[in-house]
Structures are given as C-alpha cells and as structure tokens.
Amino acid sequence: MKIIIPMAGRGSRLRPHTLTVPKPLIPIAGKPIVHRLVEDIAKVINHQIEEIAFIIHKDFGTKVEEDLVAIAEKLGAKGTICYQNEALGTAHAILCAKESMEGPLVVAYADTLFRADFTLDTTADSVIWVKQVDDPSAFGVVQLNDQHEIIDFVEKPKEFVSDLAIIGIYYFKSGETLRSELQYLLDHNVVKGGEYQLTDALENMKQKGMKFVPGKVEEWMDCGNKNVTVETNSRMLNFLHTDAEENLIADTVRIENSTIIPPCFIGEDVVLINSTVGPNVSLGKSTHLTNVNIKNSLVQTHAHIRNAKLDNAMIGNHAIFDGDFKSISIGDYSVLE
Structure with a gap:
C-alpha cells in the first residue's frame, strides 16, 4: 500500500x-x-x-x-x-x-x-x-x-x-x-x-x-486556522490520554513549584517554574514557563513565556512572550515583552 x-x-x-x-x-x-x-x-x-x-x-x-x-x-x-x-x-x-x-x-x-x-x-x-x-x-x-x-x-x-x-x-x-x-x-x-x-x-x-x-x-x-488548530490539539490530547497510546510527558521535564493538569503534552527539556499547565496544553521541547497559568493552548519548541495567563493561545518556535494578553497567536521568533 x-x-x-x-x-x-x-x-x-x-x-x-x-x-x-x-x-x-x-x-x-x-x-x-x-x-x-x-x-x-x-x-x-x-x-x-x-x-x-x-x-x-x-x-x-x-x-x-x-x-x-x-x-x-x-x-x-x-x-x-x-x-x-x-x-x-x-x-x-x-x-x-x-x-x-x-x-x-x-x-x-x-x-x-x-x-x-x-x-x-x-x-x-x-x-x-x-x-x-x-x-x-x-x-x-x-x-x-x-x-x-x-x-x-x-x-x-x-x-x-x-x-x-x-x-x-x-x-x-x-x-x-x-x-x-x-x-x-x-x-x-x-x-x-x-x-x-x-x-x-x-x-x-x-x-x-x-x-x-x-x-x-x-x-x-x-x-x-488558529482557533480550530488549538481545538484539535485539545481533542487529540483527550483521545491520547483516554487511550493511553503515548507517553505524553517527557522524563526530562523540570518542574519547580508547578502543577500539570492532564491531558497535556510536555516535551523534552521543558522547564516549569511557578506555573500551572493544563488542561489541554501542548508544550514543545525546551520551552520555559515562569509564572504562567496556561490552558487550552499550543506552544511549539524553545519558547519562553513569563508572567502570563493564557487560554486558547498558539505560540510559535523560539518565541518570547511576557504580558497580560490571554488569547494570542504569535509566530516563530516573535518577541512580545
């Protein structure tokens, strides 16, 4: 085939x-x-x-x-x-x-x-x-x-x-x-x-x-588009969590005073400091979160997010975000501080 x-x-x-x-x-x-x-x-x-x-x-x-x-x-x-x-x-x-x-x-x-x-x-x-x-x-x-x-x-x-x-x-x-x-x-x-x-x-x-x-x-x-892609990410996480098809949280995640609410995908070498993640969140490898509350969102790799409360957000690779906006869509290498 x-x-x-x-x-x-x-x-x-x-x-x-x-x-x-x-x-x-x-x-x-x-x-x-x-x-x-x-x-x-x-x-x-x-x-x-x-x-x-x-x-x-x-x-x-x-x-x-x-x-x-x-x-x-x-x-x-x-x-x-x-x-x-x-x-x-x-x-x-x-x-x-x-x-x-x-x-x-x-x-x-x-x-x-x-x-x-x-x-x-x-x-x-x-x-x-x-x-x-x-x-x-x-x-x-x-x-x-x-x-x-x-x-x-x-x-x-x-x-x-x-x-x-x-x-x-x-x-x-x-x-x-x-x-x-x-x-x-x-x-x-x-x-x-x-x-x-x-x-x-x-x-x-x-x-x-x-x-x-x-x-x-x-x-x-x-x-x-952004909204339906974030929704699809949430639905897929729920399917994978229910079916236990994949290991969704990498062994190399570093967690400091933080909470993960499933279902979530947390990639390799992610760092969570003073943050609450989930439900329905995907974080790509080497992403860093500090003082963040995030749910129903999709974040790609190597992003740095600080001091944020996010819902229905989509953030690209190597992006930096520090701010009060809740529902955002920023692409690769973007900086909002």
Whole structure:
C-alpha cells in the first residue's frame, strides 16, 4: 500500500505560524499533523505501507524534505518527495506523484485528522472517507443507494441530498487507473475555475461502473486556522490520554513549584517554574514557563513565556512572550515583552 499526500499549499489561514513552517508540520500533541495523519491511516488500512509520496512546493526547502522522509521511515516506508510548483488543482497535485501511482494507494490531504473504527473494504474500486455533519451545505458530500454504494458527489448542496461530508481521504484499488483518469483531465484540459479537480476524475470512474463505498469516521478534526488548530490539539490530547497510546510527558521535564493538569503534552527539556499547565496544553521541547497559568493552548519548541495567563493561545518556535494578553497567536521568533 502507498500513501500520496498533497501538501504544496502554505496554509495562509494559519499565518503567522505557516510563514516559516508548512502547515502539515505544525505539531499536534507533540507530533506534526502529517505524522499523526499517516499513523491514523495505517491503523485503518491494516496493510504494510511501502511508500509515502509527499507533494510539496520546491521552496519548502531541504529541512522540510528531510523531516518528511524521516516521518515515512518511522513507519517503515520509503519517503518520496514530489513537487507541485503551480496551484493547478487537486487532480494536478496528485498527478505530480504519478511515478508512485502503482497498485493500491491512499490519497490524503494533510490539513485534517480523524479517528475511525472501520475495516477498509479493499474489494471496492475506491473508498471515500466521510463524516456525518450537521450542515452539509458547507461541504462536498456523497449520496448513497440502498446497497450503501456511492452514486453521486455533490459540492456544497443548497438543498439536502446527504449529510455525509467528504473529509479528503480516499482509497483506490488501482493507482494505475487513477493515474490514467487524472492524466485524461490534463490531456483534454478538463478544468473548473481554472483548476483540474479530483472530483471530475471520480465522476468519470463512476460512470465507467467502478464501485465506490464510504468509510465513515467518528471524529474529523480540522487544522485550518488558529482557533480550530488549538481545538484539535485539545481533542487529540483527550483521545491520547483516554487511550493511553503515548507517553505524553517527557522524563526530562523540570518542574519547580508547578502543577500539570492532564491531558497535556510536555516535551523534552521543558522547564516549569511557578506555573500551572493544563488542561489541554501542548508544550514543545525546551520551552520555559515562569509564572504562567496556561490552558487550552499550543506552544511549539524553545519558547519562553513569563508572567502570563493564557487560554486558547498558539505560540510559535523560539518565541518570547511576557504580558497580560490571554488569547494570542504569535509566530516563530516573535518577541512580545
């Protein structure tokens, strides 16, 4: 099994945090979003992952590429870097990894996390991950027949046709078939809004009689902007704490007259002095807190925070903060004193 992850966008809605780091590498409960994504996919597909192809922009840099390859290797897979240097749509992005499109594969967009408990139907030509939502008019949805097969894809329906929203993760039994359908769109200039769309390829495949079925997820967590990313961090911490899946507090944490209220992720070499941390807080490695009360917040690495009472805050790498603001969003290397 192979996984293809289009992630060439910079994530403008999550600025300033994505000015220096691509959004999929923002940590959630101590691990990059894309790392948690591929781990969750691995649990659902229950197959050995041979290769993970990351589709990025060439300007992301060598360090990002090395980090992504390392994520793949931690899962026992080969990491491949592909490039999409023009924003020409979802179909074009996936096709940038055409050399990896052989055999069964999963395509997953790296701005969402999920929790699921279903068995992947590998007999289907395609499985589309969906989540039941209250307001389907804001999403692309799938419509099912009586045999629980997908018979239609509807983008942001104005009238109710289904409440099963497409979350952006797809399984294809034949990577070669998907590659051929995507190439057809480019060769025949099939565009919508100036972009080549995956949904057009899916519709062509469906018209040829291919079987599509839904894979329903229990939780769907967005990482689109600061507020929902902080909320996703909180939800993930609660899942990990309940399931006891990971050691969330490093052995090298230094605690002086401080209290940790779980669930929290506390990274290596964090220093807590006269502080209360939690619930729902992630602190990256080598972060220092002095006279701080913090909850429901996400702090990356090497940050120094003093004399603060924080709630719903997101603080970048190497940032320094000393002040009275409560709900803040400051990027890497920022200083507020």
